[in-house]
Amino acid sequence: MKQRDIFIAFFRSGMLGFGGGPSAIPLVHREVVVTYKWMSDEEFSDVLALANALPGPINTKMAGYVGWRVGGFAGMLNALFATSVPTVILMILFLSLLTAHKDKPWVSGMSSAVLPVAGVMMGILTWDFIVKSRKSLGWMGTVLILAVSVIIMELLGIHPAILIAALLATALLSGSKGRKKRQEKGVQA
Template sequence: MAKQLHIFIAFFRSGILGFGGGPTTIPLVHKEVVKTYGWMTDEEFADVISIGNTLPGPIATKMAGYIGYRIGGWPGLITALFATVVPTVILIILLLSSLKQFHESKFVSGMTNGVIPVVAVMMGVLTYDFLKKSKASLGFKIAALIFIVSFIAIILLNIHPGIVISILLVLAIALPVKGGQES
């Protein structure tokens, strides 16, 4: 029962504090799952994000479902999904009810604009962490090559990120690991 409570708390906190949609909850879920509870390593969490991005649907619920199932089985899956979705539903109902009265207020506009830089910093910190880990595990040249090719494909060629990630997953499976590290 304590495990289910911890799963609920972890995903409820992420759900209630994640402003701006699923991608903004990723750093919050990372803090709860990796740093606070130690249920996963950084590498395992990166794998969850990679696989989750290849599947259709919101990333927050895919991550919650998988991590909840991995930590607590089917009850964990249900608990994590519930904890992820309920705060959003409650907050949307409350905020839309009250913001409707003040939608032209400078305070409401400023509040909304003030959150955007905070989310940008959170995403930047997570990106920096993943770049450091990529450099450590792949080496600078390969990590930089993957970054540049992915950037060109997604930003300049407008290829869907899921397709780029799928191609990288196929290459990771197909290409042999150097140094006899195959398992």
């Protein structure tokens, strides 16, 4: 049953994520967090940050990790198969169709519509993460991290993977300091 659910979740997100990995992220989020509840929003955002920092297609990295976490090695292979193989088959079919009709205006119109749709989907996911981060950081902390991140990436030209790694390291270090303080308070009480 679990392997079937893994296949269905990543098959749907892979097939409906037209426009590449970024457009599939909200779909993977819906399957993993909302539909099957394999992860919380915080865990998903951590996986997304790590997947963004690593090289390669994001959809397959996320599918591999979630599949492994939910169903072990077989789950990982299942999720990777469900994400990759149907997409390859559809790409071959669609490219054959587009090549046959490449001079038609509806083909260029369809191609032009992909970028705005992917942008809106990423914007919705980003806003969702901003709203949810307010619970743990507050609005001031969220806006501060967002502003500093934009400045670091756009004005200083630092790669997003370096920023993500620095934020993860900061979160890990501050989390371990908070645990030590709580443990010390528990020993004193």
